[in-house]
Amino acid sequence: MRIFDPHIHMTSRTTDDYEAMYAAGVRAVVEPAFWLGQPRTSPASVLDYFDSLLGWEPFRAAQYGIAHHCTLALNPKEAGDPRCTPVLDELPRYLVKDNVVAVGEIGYDSMTPAEDAAFAAQLQLAADHGLPVLVHTPHRDKLAGLRRTLDVVRESALPMDRVLVDHLNETTVKEASDSGCWLGFSVYPDTKMDEERMVAILRAHGPDRVLVNSAADWGRSDPLKTRKVADLMLAEGFTEDDVDRVLWRNPVAFYGLSGRLNLDVPATDGTHDGNSILRGAPRDEPRPAGASATEA
Amino acid sequence: MTRPHATPATPEAETTGRPVAPGDGTTPALTPPAELHARLTERLGGAARAWLDQALDEASARPGTHGPISVWELRLAEAGRRCGPAHADAARVLILHAARADADVLTRVYQQGTADERRAVLHALPHLVTGAAALPLVEDALRTNDTRLVAAALGPYGACHLDAHAWRHAVLKCLFTGVPLDQVAELARRATADAELARMLGDYAEERTAAGRPVPEDLHRVLALTGSATPARVTDDPHGKES
Numbered sequence: 187m188r189i190f191d192p193h194i195h196m197t198s199r200t201t202d203d204y205e206a207m208y209a210a211g212v213r214a215v216v217e218p219a220f221w222l223g224q225p226r227t228s229p230a231s232v233l234d235y236f237d238s239l240l241g242w243e244p245f246r247a248a249q250y251g252i253a254h255h256c257t258l259a260l261n262p263k264e265a266g267d268p269r270c271t272p273v274l275d276e277l278p279r280y281l282v283k284d285n286v287v288a289v290g291e292i293g294y295d296s297m298t299p300a301e302d303a304a305f306a307a308q309l310q311l312a313a314d315h316g317l318p319v320l321v322h323t324p325h326r327d328k329l330a331g332l333r334r335t336l337d338v339v340r341e342s343a344l345p346m347d348r349v350l351v352d353h354l355n356e357t358t359v360k361e362a363s364d365s366g367c368w369l370g371f372s373v374y375p376d377t378k379m380d381e382e383r384m385v386a387i388l389r390a391h392g393p394d395r396v397l398v399n400s401a402a403d404w405g406r407s408d409p410l411k412t413r414k415v416a417d418l419m420l421a422e423g424f425t426e427d428d429v430d431r432v433l434w435r436n437p438v439a440f441y442g443l444s445g446r447l448n449l450d451v452p453a454t455d456g457t458h459d460g461n462s463i464l465r466g467a468p469r470d471e472p473r474p475a476g477a478s479a480t481e482a
Numbered sequence: 483m484t485r486p487h488a489t490p491a492t493p494e495a496e497t498t499g500r501p502v503a504p505g506d507g508t509t510p511a512l513t514p515p516a517e518l519h520a521r522l523t524e525r526l527g528g529a530a531r532a533w534l535d536q537a538l539d540e541a542s543a544r545p546g547t548h549g550p551i552s553v554w555e556l557r558l559a560e561a562g563r564r565c566g567p568a569h570a571d572a573a574r575v576l577i578l579h580a581a582r583a584d585a586d587v588l589t590r591v592y593q594q595g596t597a598d599e600r601r602a603v604l605h606a607l608p609h610l611v612t613g614a615a616a617l618p619l620v621e622d623a624l625r626t627n628d629t630r631l632v633a634a635a636l637g638p639y640g641a642c643h644l645d646a647h648a649w650r651h652a653v654l655k656c657l658f659t660g661v662p663l664d665q666v667a668e669l670a671r672r673a674t675a676d677a678e679l680a681r682m683l684g685d686y687a688e689e690r691t692a693a694g695r696p697v698p699e700d701l702h703r704v705l706a707l708t709g710s711a712t713p714a715r716v717t718d719d720p721h722g723k724e725s
Binding site for chain 2: 241244282445448
C-alpha cells in the first residue's frame with residue numbers, strides 16, 4: 187500500500203515517526219506552513235521556518251525514503267498579527283522554489299478583516315505563480331467559515347478546481363463538494379474527524395476529489411491516521427483501488443497541478459547518479475538517520 | 483535520536499546516514515563551465531535544452547539585480563523542475579556563471595536559497611570567486627547537518643580558502659556524517675604531513691574502537707595521507723563505512 191499524507195507538520199515530529207510512517211506505507215508528504223503554537227514575533231522567524239521546509243526537512247524525510255514537499259503562506263493564525271504580515275511581501279520569492287507545490291495554509295481562523303486581506307492577497311499570489319491552494323477552514327463557527335471561504339475563492343482569480351478545502355466534516359462536506367473544490371479531511375485522535383466517520387463520509391460521497399490527511403503536528407495527533415483510515419476502508423468493503431485513489435492518486439493529482447511534484451525520493455542508498463563513488467556497502471541494512479541533531 | 487538499526491553508541495558518534503546528493507556530485511565544481519555546458523547539453527531532452535539555452539541567454543544579457551526578482555534568479559529557482567533533479571546542480575552553476583554572479587550576489591542567492599540552490603552556489607564558487615570573500619558561505623554550509631551541503635562546501639573553493647583548523651574539522655565531520663572523502667577536493671595535498679589531522683584521526687579511531695564500533699575505512703585512507711602510522715586496529719568490518 188502506498189500512502190501520500192497531503193497535510194502533515196513533520197517539523198514537529200520525530201525520526202521515530204518517519205520510521206513508523208515508512209513502515210506503514212507512507213512514501214510522500216506535503217508539509218503546509220503553519221503556526222508553531224508559540225506566536226512568532228518577526229517575519230525573520232517565519233522565513234527561517236520557510237527555509238527549513240525547503241532545506242532541512244526534505245533532507246530529513248529523504249533519509250527515511252519519503253518525498254517531502256511543502257506549501258508556503260502566511261497562516262491564518264498569524265495573518266492577523268501585524269508583526270508577521272510583512273511575510274506577505276517576501277512570499278513571491280519563495281513561491282518560485284522547486285519544492286513548493288501550493289500556497290497554504292491560508293483561510294480563516296477568527297474571520298477578521300486582517301485575515302480577509304491576507305487570504306485574498308494569497309489567492310492572487312497562487313494565481314500569479316500557477317499554484318493551487320490549500321485552505322484551512324476554521325475550527326470555530328465552521329459552516330459560516332466555510333461559506334465565507336468559498337465566497338472569497340469565487341471572487342478570486344483562482345478556479346475552484348485548484349483549491350483544496352481542508353478540515354471538512356459532516357456539516358461542511360456537502361457545500362464544499364457542491365462548489366467543485368477538492369475535499370480534505372483531517373483525521374485526529376479525538377478532534378476533527380475519526381476513522382469511522384471518515385469511512386462513513388467516503389461511503390456517502392464516494393472517493394472523488396477526497397483527500398485524507400493526519401494533519402499531525404505538535405498537538406495531540408497521530409501520523410499513522412492515514413494508514414488507519416486505509417485499513418478501515420478495506421475492512422469495510424472498499425477496494426484496494428479505492429484506497430489507492432484516496433490515499434495516493436488524489437493527492438498526486440491535486441498537488442500535481444503545480445507541475446512541481448517530484449515523487450522520486452533522492453537516493454539514500456548511495457546508488458544514485460553521482461553519489462556512487464566508492465560508497466562502501468553499509469555495515470548492515472540501510473540505516474536512515476537524517477536527524478542527528480546532536481552531532482556538530 | 484532513533485534509528486531503525488540502532489547500535490549502542492554515544493549520540494555524538496552517530497552519523498546522519500548516507501548523503502543525499504542528487505545530481506552530479508562534485509562534477510559541477512570541478513568541470514570548467516564550457517565543458518559542463520557541453521556535457522549537460524548532451525544529456526538534456528529537447529525541451530529542457532531549449533529552456534536552459536534561453537535561461538543562459540537571459541542571464542548573460544541581463545545579469546545583476548533588477549525588478550522584484552531578476553529573471554535569471556527565477557530561472558535558478560525553477561532549474562530543478564525544468565532540467566530534472568539529476569541535472570539541476572549543473573544547470574544552476576551555468577546560470578550563475580552566465581549571470582557573472584560575484585561574491586555579494588552569490589551570498590544573497592545562497593541566503594535566500596533552498597538547500598539545492600545553496601549547493602549550486604557552493605559548486606559555483608571556484609568558477610566565480612577568486613578571493614576569500616565567499617568563505618562565510620562555506621563556513622555556513624559546514625555548520626549544517628545536511629551532508630549534501632557539507633560535501634559541496636569541501637569542493638575546490640573550500641580546499642583553497644579554509645584555514646587548517648576549519649578544514650581538519652570538516653574532514654572529521656565527513657567521517658562522522660558519512661560523506662565519502664573522495665568528494666573532498668585536494669584531500670591529498672591538504673592532508674599530507676598534517677600531524678594535527680593525524681592526531682585527530684587517531685583519537686577518533688581510538689574512540690570508535692573503545693566503543694566497539696568499526697573505524698571507517700576512509701579514516702585509514704586519510705591517515706595514510708598524513709604520513710602517520712595507523713594507531714588503531716584495522717577494522718574487521720568488510721565494508722567499513724560507518725554510515
